[in-house]
Amino acid sequence: MKTTELAIVGAGPAGVCAALEAASYGVKVTLIDRDDEIGGQLVKQTHKFFGWHEKSAGTRGIVISRNLAGSVEENASICFMGSTEALGYYKDDGVLLLETPQGIEKLKSGRLLIATGACEKMILFPGNDLPGVYGAGAVQTLMNVHGVKPGDSVLMIGSGNIGLIVSYQLVQAGVKLAALVEALPGIGGYAVHASKIRRLGIPIFTGYSIKEAYGTDCVEGAIIWQLDDNWQGIAGTEKDLNVDVVCLATGLTPLCEFLWQAGAGMAYVPALGGFVPLYDENMKTTVDGIYVAGDVAGIEEASTAMAEGRLAGLAIANSLGKVSAGEFLEKRRVSLEELEQLRAGPTGKAIVEGLAGLRGQMGKRVSV
Amino acid sequence: MESSEIRIKQHPILDFPERRKVRFYWEGKELLGYEGEPVASALHAAGIKVLHKSMKEGRSRGFFCAIGNCSSCLVIVDGVPNVRACTEKLRAGMRVEMQKGVGPALISKE
Numbered sequence: 001m002k003t004t005e006l007a008i009v010g011a012g013p014a015g016v017c018a019a020l021e022a023a024s025y026g027v028k029v030t031l032i033d034r035d036d037e038i039g040g041q042l043v044k045q046t047h048k049f050f051g052w053h054e055k056s057a058g059t060r061g062i063v064i065s066r067n068l069a070g071s072v073e074e075n076a077s078i079c080f081m082g083s084t085e086a087l088g089y090y091k092d093d094g095v096l097l098l099e100t101p102q103g104i105e106k107l108k109s110g111r112l113l114i115a116t117g118a119c120e121k122m123i124l125f126p127g128n129d130l131p132g133v134y135g136a137g138a139v140q141t142l143m144n145v146h147g148v149k150p151g152d153s154v155l156m157i158g159s160g161n162i163g164l165i166v167s168y169q170l171v172q173a174g175v176k177l178a179a180l181v182e183a184l185p186g187i188g189g190y191a192v193h194a195s196k197i198r199r200l201g202i203p204i205f206t207g208y209s210i211k212e213a214y215g216t217d218c219v220e221g222a223i224i225w226q227l228d229d230n231w232q233g234i235a236g237t238e239k240d241l242n243v244d245v246v247c248l249a250t251g252l253t254p255l256c257e258f259l260w261q262a263g264a265g266m267a268y269v270p271a272l273g274g275f276v277p278l279y280d281e282n283m284k285t286t287v288d289g290i291y292v293a294g295d296v297a298g299i300e301e302a303s304t305a306m307a308e309g310r311l312a313g314l315a316i317a318n319s320l321g322k323v324s325a326g327e328f329l330e331k332r333r334v335s336l337e338e339l340e341q342l343r344a345g346p347t348g349k350a351i352v353e354g355l356a357g358l359r360g361q362m363g364k365r366v367s368v
Numbered sequence: 369m370e371s372s373e374i375r376i377k378q379h380p381i382l383d384f385p386e387r388r389k390v391r392f393y394w395e396g397k398e399l400l401g402y403e404g405e406p407v408a409s410a411l412h413a414a415g416i417k418v419l420h421k422s423m424k425e426g427r428s429r430g431f432f433c434a435i436g437n438c439s440s441c442l443v444i445v446d447g448v449p450n451v452r453a454c455t456e457k458l459r460a461g462m463r464v465e466m467q468k469g470v471g472p473a474l475i476s477k478e
Contacts (some may be wrong), residue, residue: 024385034436034455041435046381060381086435119437129440131417131430138454146409147384173376216419217428256439360463 004030004079005097006316007109009086009258012040013302014294014309015115016068021313023077025322026228030107031072032098036082039065040117041137042302044144044170047165049303061142061302075343086099089261095287105169111289111316115257115309118252118273118295126212132219136166136249143173151245154192156180157210163249163300164193171200177295178241181208181224185233211238213246223247254296262287267361272298273356282315286362289315298358300351304329304342311335374413390460401458408434408453411464419443419453421471433449443469448474 006022008015011033019029037043045061045309072078087097089112096107120135122128132151134142135160139150152353154175156167159182161336180197185207187194197204211223211233253274259266263287265278276298277285284291294305299361314335318328343352376384387402388475394416401410408431411419420429436455445451446463449471453464454467 062382070425079381119433128428129422129429129430131419133432134430135433137433140435141454142409143376144382144403147379147382149374149376149412150412172380175377267401 001106001108002030004028004107004109004145005320006030006113007107008115009096010040010117010294010296011035011038011072011080011082011363012115012117012294012305013042013064013068014025014296014305014312015040015113016072016115016305017116017306018076018113018115018293018313018316019309020071020075021067021289022295023075023316025314025320027313027320029317030109031078032084032086032096032107033080034085037065038069038080038082039142040285042068044137044140045165045302046144046169049301063301082273086258089258090326091287093264104176111319112262112289113291113293113312113316114256114277114285115292115294115312116255116258116296116303118254118299120248120325121251121253123210123248123250127219127222128321130213130215130219131217132215132244133213133246135250136162136247138244139166139247140169142237143175144169149173149175150158150247151219151243152176153178153222153241154211154242154245154247155241155242156185156247156249158182158207158249158251159184159187159189159194159204160249160251161189161193161245162252164189164197166247166249167202168193168196168200170248171202172249175245177202178243179203179205179224179239181205183207183209183227191240193298194226205239207296210246219244219246233235252295254299256296259285259290259292259296262290264290265361267352267358269354269357272358276358280359280362281314281332282319284315284319284339287318295313297355301342304339306339307335307342311339374415390431390458392458392460392462392464394464395461396468403460404423404457406454407443407445407451407456407462407464411453419466421466421468430468442471444471447472459471 007275008031019031042061042065084100098105211225213222225233225317259277291312293308389402399414417430421448428452431454432438433456443453444465
């Protein structure tokens with residue numbers, strides 16, 4: 001069986017930043033991803049990032065992921081295992097089961113960082129399983145990574161930053177946006193993204209949701225309707241849209257299966273996207289040796305994921321006795337301050353409250 | 369065959385250089401796609417969206433997440449069932465078929 005000091009599941013922004021930070025203290029890292037490329041979902045983000053960190057603010061996601069990949073390749077302390085799916089975690093032995101291109105392998109590690117990210121939330125409506133109903137991430141992957149348009153005309157559901165950015169990117173790719181609907185009374189994402197959408201003349205319906213998607217074998221159209229104060233559709237307000245794609249940008253939820261398997265304490269925190277692991281100021285879960293960073297620890301942005309990754313990498317190096325006490329405390333202070341800055345906005349406020357709730361529950365186990 | 373419009377040719381930020389085209393088969397029908405792109409993307413570019421039929425009701429299924437997470441796009445590739453069309457890379461001569469429900473049992477070549 002292979003062994004390593006630190007195994008990281010997920011080579012997205014959180015996992016890679018943790019790997020680089022830990023490796024900078026001489027920790028031997030095995031970085032695992034089911035994709036063959038480093039960068040996670042950054043590889044399809046053509047927009048420029050905000051963020052506080054001098055290295056990433058104002059840079060496109062595709063450029064950040066290329067830079068991160070370059071840094072990993074140059075680093076002799078990091079072994080990247082691409083096209084490798086982590087299938088499960090055996091908590092009694094601390095062993096990860098991996099499916100590599102060469103076959104099944106086991107990996108035992110001193111420390112484990114789960115940086116698996118998130119997946120899209122589904123919403124309920126008739127026809128939501130028809131081909132043509134795609135997650136916003138899928139639409140980005142298809143058009144921004146593989147250069148294929150998802151369809152001719154799109155109904156976008158959700159006006160958070162993802163809904164706004166993907167709408168804009170669809171127009172850049174030459175696809176028609178039939179409408180963008182938002183169940184809330186106002187647009188959810190940043191004003192800078194929303195004003196781009198408005199300038200493009202995309203019809204925006206706030207206080208609306210999808211009633212149904214229809215079609216024999218694939219989406220041939222969709223009906224939207226206005227919602228009343230109790231989120232119920234109002235008969236007579238329906239609009240029938242001629243679309244072949246319904247794109248869901250209705251939020252993400254953490255991919256935390258490994259943490260359930262590991263027996264980590266979990267809590268349901270809506271502001272963080274659903275079930276999230278309990279973790280402390282070192283990004284450590286309630287299970288000794290298991291850490292988290294990025295969206296799996298609560299849905300936020302890539303800039304936050306990178307900052308959390310650096311913090312987790314530092315804390316892991318420290319737990320292995322590779323950082324002096326003074327340096328650790330000083331760098332952790334800077335890291336926590338950076339996270340505080342990234343969460344300064346109104347969305348950040350709900351996240352900070354959610355995280356405070358998590359801290360309050362540390363040590364307690366939630367069972368479902 | 370492939371609509372010329374569905375592949376993005378011009379983009380303000382991204383470049384999509386020409387790649388090697390290969391022949392493959394969908395339900396026995398010959399199609400063209402780019403070597404190394406996901407099977408789902410080659411099929412989508414060829415206008416094929418229904419990849420799978422659901423287990424209980426036989427409802428049509430396509431890809432949903434496109435990153436190997438959700439198992440909505442399971443197909444049969446060269447006789448092997450439960451292959452995710454969204455992450456499987458296209459190879460020349462590949463035979464891809466729609467999977468109905470759990471698909472056929474895989475008989476090992478001993």
